Amino acid sequence: xxxxxxxxxxxxxxxxxxxxxxxxxxxxxxxxxxxxxxxxxxxxxxxxxxxxxxxxxxxxxxxxxxxxxxxxxxxxxxxxxxxxxxxxxxxxxxxxxxxxxxxxxxxxxxxxxxxxxxxxxxxxxxxxxxxxxxxxxxxxxxxxxxxxxxxxxxxxxxxxxxxxxxxxxxxxxxxxxxxxxxxxxxxxxxxxxxxxxxxxxxxxxxxxxxxxxxxxxxxxxxxxxxxxxxxxxxxxxxxxxxxxxxxxxxxxxxxxxxxxxxxxxxxx
Numbered sequence: 472x473x474x475x476x477x478x479x480x481x482x483x484x485x486x487x488x489x490x491x492x493x494x495x496x497x498x499x500x501x502x503x504x505x506x507x508x509x510x511x512x513x514x515x516x517x518x519x520x521x522x523x524x525x526x527x528x529x530x531x532x533x534x535x536x537x538x539x540x541x542x543x544x545x546x547x548x549x550x551x552x553x554x555x556x557x558x559x560x561x562x563x564x565x566x567x568x569x570x571x572x573x574x575x576x577x578x579x580x581x582x583x584x585x586x587x588x589x590x591x592x593x594x595x596x597x598x599x600x601x602x603x604x605x606x607x608x609x610x611x612x613x614x615x616x617x618x619x620x621x622x623x624x625x626x627x628x629x630x631x632x633x634x635x636x637x638x639x640x641x642x643x644x645x646x647x648x649x650x651x652x653x654x655x656x657x658x659x660x661x662x663x664x665x666x667x668x669x670x671x672x673x674x675x676x677x678x679x680x681x682x683x684x685x686x687x688x689x690x691x692x693x694x695x696x697x698x699x700x701x702x703x704x705x706x707x708x709x710x711x712x713x714x715x716x717x718x719x720x721x722x723x724x725x726x727x728x729x730x731x732x733x734x735x736x737x738x739x
Contacts, residue, residue: 510580598720
């Protein structure tokens with residue numbers, strides 16, 4: 472195996488031949504210099520060299536269990552894509568998409584050129600917005616104190632009452648979250664041309680306070696992006712215990728849907 476491999480970030484179109492110069496000097500994963508691989512026509516893949524000792528199949532499997540290493544790679548990966556998205560429509564590739572060399576990347580472009588070209592046309596002048604709905608933990612867990620009469624009746628009755636009140640409060644909050652989801656969807660419908668529903672984030676991925684109950688991505692025309700953000704962010708106004716988080720605009724990560732990749736890709 473060669474000492475270096477080709478790390479692929481995204482597919483783009485280099486219509487006027489200036490994209491490579493615009494990305495010159497941009498560092499990628501493992502500080503490798505970013506460059507373009509051309510296939511037939513103007514469709515290109517943005518790549519950089521990475522050390523095979525870290526990105527070969529066996530090494531990559533080990534590294535994917537290392538959250539610090541993975542976070543470092545993710546930051547560099549998304550940094551390249553965001554820089555690219557400022558200059559061109561992009562089809563982001565998944566994290567740690569690695570090929571044996573640039574020739575294998577070129578073969579992938581040629582095999583999927585028409586599909587890539589069509590999707591790039593569909594996504595031109597569109598951006599992605601992330602919309603998450605959270606149930607605030609305190610709203611779902613707090614319950615009113617038992618009145619003195621029930622407190623005097625003994626700890627058992629007071630405990631049961633508290634549990635019933637907590638359950639009732641939680642049910643009320645989730646009903647409010649459902650109302651928020653309906654409002655968000657109605658507001659987004661006036662702007663978005665596509666939607667992807669991701670799994671709610673849990674564990675270490677759920678960094679915001681409260682419980683993430685919806686995690687959607689919307690594809691929105693770039694000239695309507697701020698109107699989308701404003702209207703969707705206010706959709707849960709007046710609903711107790713519910714928070715709507717809107718992030719973006721991003722490159723269309725959730726809508727790239729690259730074609731099936733050839734078997735020779737050095738997949739993890």
